[in-house]
Amino acid sequence: MAVAIKTWEKIEKNVGVLEFEVGVEEVNSALDKAFQKAAKTVAVPGFRKGKVPRQIFENRFGVEVLYQDALDILLPEAYTAAVNEANITPVDRPEIDVVQFGKNETAVIKATITVKPEVELGAYKGLTVEKKDFTVTAEAIDAELANLQGSHAEIVVAEEGVAVETGDLVIIDFKGFVNGEAFEGGEADNYQLEIGSNTFIPGFEDQIIGMKKGEEKEVNVNFPEQYHVATLAGQPAVFKVTLNETKRKQLPALDDEFVKDISEFNTLDELKADIENKLKEKAEQDAKLYVEEAVISQAVENATIEIPEAMIDNEIEFLMNDFKQRLQQQGIPFDAYVQFTGASTESLKDEFRGQAVNRVRTGLVLEAVTAAEGIEATEGEINTELENIAASAKMEVERVKSILEARDPGLSNLHNDIKTRKTIAVLVESAKVE
Template identity: 50%
Template sequence: MKATWEKIEKNLGVLEVEVEAERVASALDQAFQKVVKKINVPGFRKGKVPRTIFEARFGVESLYQDAIDILLPEVYTEAIDETNIFPVDRPEVDVEQFEKGQPFKFKAKVTVKPEVTLGDYKGIEVAEIDTEVSEEELNEELARMQERHAELVVVDEEAAQNGDIAVIDFEGSIDGVPFEGGKGERYSLELGSNSFIPGFEDQVVGMATGDFKDVKVTFPEEYQAEELAGKDAVFNVKVHEIKRKQLPELDDEFAKDVSEFDTLDEYKEDLKKQIADRKEKEGKAAREGEVVEAVGANAEVEIPEAMVQSEVQNMVRDFDNRLRAQGMNLDLFLNFSGQTIEDLQGQMKADAEKRVRNNLVLEQIAKAEKIEATEEEINKELADMAEAYKRSTDEIRNILAANGALSSLKEEVLLRKTIEFLLDNSKEVPAEQLAAKSEAKEEAAQEEQGE
């Protein structure tokens, strides 16, 4: 087989391939074996028609398309490897010659992974990580722990206020006619949570146990149920019970209840360490994002639309998986939000383009710096996954291999190593200084656009 590659513009080129006549003959044999099982010829059982009889009756040309379908994917893959190109979209194939006894010739227009011209990627300024824990941060964490361990106490003789749980019956109607989905019994509604139609919770505030009230609201114009959107409605509401959170006292007993420590002071010291660790991790994640954004912006690369669309599809699929983990799915989400799949894809496009750009730049930096994902590092990833999923390392490897995900794992390890390299070669500056530089740069850009 002969294969040549010629770039014609940007990320587009022509792959020209010539395949030996012997492989054409083999593909025709395979096509015949496939087709002969489906045809009926008088005097012969199905699948037993001799090749010569078949070709005399139907012509060898009747096998050409099936033979091309068999041979083309195989030789196209070989041609890609031989010319060392990386396609990112389906090729436009033009068959120039396919005949019995002759070589198979075709040309394919192929969009390939773009070339990246790197800018500065060492010495990128990133914000210093501040792990000092203020008294305010500690108090906020303690308040969250109080909320988490609060008890709900029934309030008998006081009016409901924001933050209370009102146990209510409600039935909604429009012009006196009840509508579907507008009724609930003994529903626990947290006032101030904004989980009901705007204005509903505000009108329940002030009601007491046993009270009845007509709550008047207007459905939003963008409401997911079109038959209710923009309509005025009345809800008959009855309050069965009001529950209020009772926060525990911040004392040694509280510390014993929520932790392994005997005193509140010991618990506070441990909380400070936890907050500091969290700030360290969050700070590192922020720095990773900063350095990747910076090197991406400094590089030059023209991204094929096919790569962006492919990433959008990946993002939609990931989003659907997250929804399913929460007991929903993409179709339900689109119905509730009043969006189309095209709307969602449009919202994701800018992020998809940025992801593709940054990944291409990181790959190029890895090549420039000869950064590689070693077999030992891949094996460690597999071992960690095996431990997490309670499976053997071989099982995990086989599952990934069967789904074509081993190469993705290697790419992920490589990208992580590259980001670590960038962080190791970055320059830490105070966050305030970095923010001031960013603001000045943005103002200069706006002034330039104004001119």
Template identity: 55%
Template sequence: MKATWEKIEKNLGVLEVEVDADRVAAALDKAFNKVVKQVSVPGFRKGKVPRPIFEKRYGIESLYQDAIDFLLPEAYGEAVEQTDIFPVDSPDVEIDQFAKGESFKFKAKVTVKPEVTLGEYKGVEVPVSKIEVSDEELTQELERLQQRHAELVVVDEDAAQSGDTAIIDFDGSVDGVQFEGGQAEKYSLELGSNTFIPGFEDQVIGLHTGDSKDVEVTFPENYHSADLAGKQAVFKVKVHELKRKVLPELDDEFAKDVSEFDTLAEFKEDLKKQLLERKENEAKAAREGAVVEKVAENATIDIPEAMVKSEVQNMVRDFDNRLRSQGMNLEMFLGFSGQSKEDLEEQMKTDAEKRVRNNLVLEQVAKAENIEVSEAEIDEELKNMADAYKRSVEEIRSILESNGSFANLKEEISLRKTIALLVENSKEVEAPAAAAE
């Protein structure tokens, strides 16, 4: 097989491929073996038609598309490897020649990973991080713990307030017609969480257990469902139960319940240490991020739109997985927030482009610095993962290999080593004082 690559503009080029005639013949054989199973010809059992009779009746050309479908992906993959290019999008393929007894020729327009020209990447300056825990931050953390350990108590007589959890039935309709996703029974809604259509939760506030009410709202103009966007809706709501958070007292008993300490003073001292450690980790991550951002800004790179789109899809998928872990999904989130999937993707686009840029630049720095990952480092990473998931190293390796993630492990280690090198060679400087007015 012959393959040549010619760049035509920026990150776009043409891959010209010629596959030998004997491989074309093998692909036609494979196509025949697939098609003949479905063919019935008088005098022959189904699937047993001889090749010459099949070709005489249907023509050899009837096998071409199936043969191309078999051969093209295989030949394209080999050509990519042979020419040492890195496609980042599906190719635009044009068949030049395919016939029995002849070679198979095709051209593929391919968008490839862009070239990166590094600027200054050693000695970049980033603002110094000040790490301290204020009394106010300690108080806020204690209040968060109070909220987390609050008890939900059933409210019998009082009216619903913001912050209460209302157990409700709702039945939504537009112009008297129910719409999909507008009905639920015994749904737990935290009032004031702004998870429902604007105005819905406000109208539940003030209701008592057992009350019913028609809640009137208007769907946002940019609502993800075009049939509902901008429409007025009526939800028949019934309140089954109200629950209210009762915060525990901040005293020694609270400290005993939530920690290993006997007194609130001891717990607060330990909590301050935890907050300080958390801030140190955040400062470390912030410095790494700032250094990478600065190095990426100094580089010259023309990012293909296909790479940004791909990263956006990865981000949407990750977001959906996080929602599912919380008992929700992407469709529900879009419905409650009044957004479309396109709105969400547009919001993610800037971050996606930044991620792509940063990763490409880090990859180039790793090449420039000859950063390599040893087998010992891979083994250490596998051991850490095995300890974290309480599985054997062999199990972790097998899982990663089976789902195709093992190669990513080496890339992740290389990425961390590259970032560590950049941080080690960066400088923390005091931010300039604000100019007097």
């Protein structure tokens, strides 16, 4: 759609007003579509629905009744064309002011837009990174062996009289009271809880330690100040708990027979050697990532940016949705999570805020460095990336390309990923590790 930019004027640091015009032909076309929509439902004596002539419709109801629908049809495409023409990048929904709109008239629109902020880069080359030791130790190898041993442990019911320890699975009945009154959602029978998992309100699990089968106990805790149920937030509570059963991990012997059962190796020494090699590979990756994160962090710290609140809010929403999806993958309903942790949507958003600000700042700075260095993704790099994706997915390259282009016309995300990696490489290659 063709639009004409009248003015673009900043009124705040990251907010401006874009005034643009849409031609008579586009306006009348939108009015035609609005009439076709309205005619399907409007009732005019002597005419079937959808068959009323345009002139009779306008004489009876006035052309103005079509304006809102026409604007709804016209604005999305016109606004997109206008911001592209003005070469600005919105980061939030605009505030629209319709200055002029009518049949056989040019439309004049004002949009108040929050735009992507300008980044004032500081030093980003030749940065110094403190050296960090990533040597694989014997203790690290032993810890991996212990994890492997634990993952193959048998869960057995503990003997009578055994006291609960951290790491045990307990089956409990509990009922919670605040000010002597039971509260909704504070009761369960035969609930399985891993001690030390921090699933319940802080302090609850610690007081289960030492209990024995059949024992009853009053557990005293305080609900967090930011608890999602307002009537419980900050309140002291008493839970009457009965321990029905304790289960404990029974570790297998760490010997050659165990190794043969759980791996392709024949001896414990062979397994240790394999673990050491894998830990060394991971250490190399960790060392590389450490340097990357260090130089990125410094480049971000050295830059000056005033971030619009809308960008932070959008990133917080992204992190919240990602968190909920990960909970869902673990089979944990979000409502159940907030109930047993004392969290709330607002408190989680507050927790995510710092991460969101850092992610937005980092993205903006890397994007600015990419522009400053003139970094682009070449056709060869795009093709190589597509080949790698195709090989990983065991698909034809052209099939992969068509799928990606359907989701992302122009493969802009792929271009950006490659440019970001090249930008980080520029920071790392110029850095000094000492």
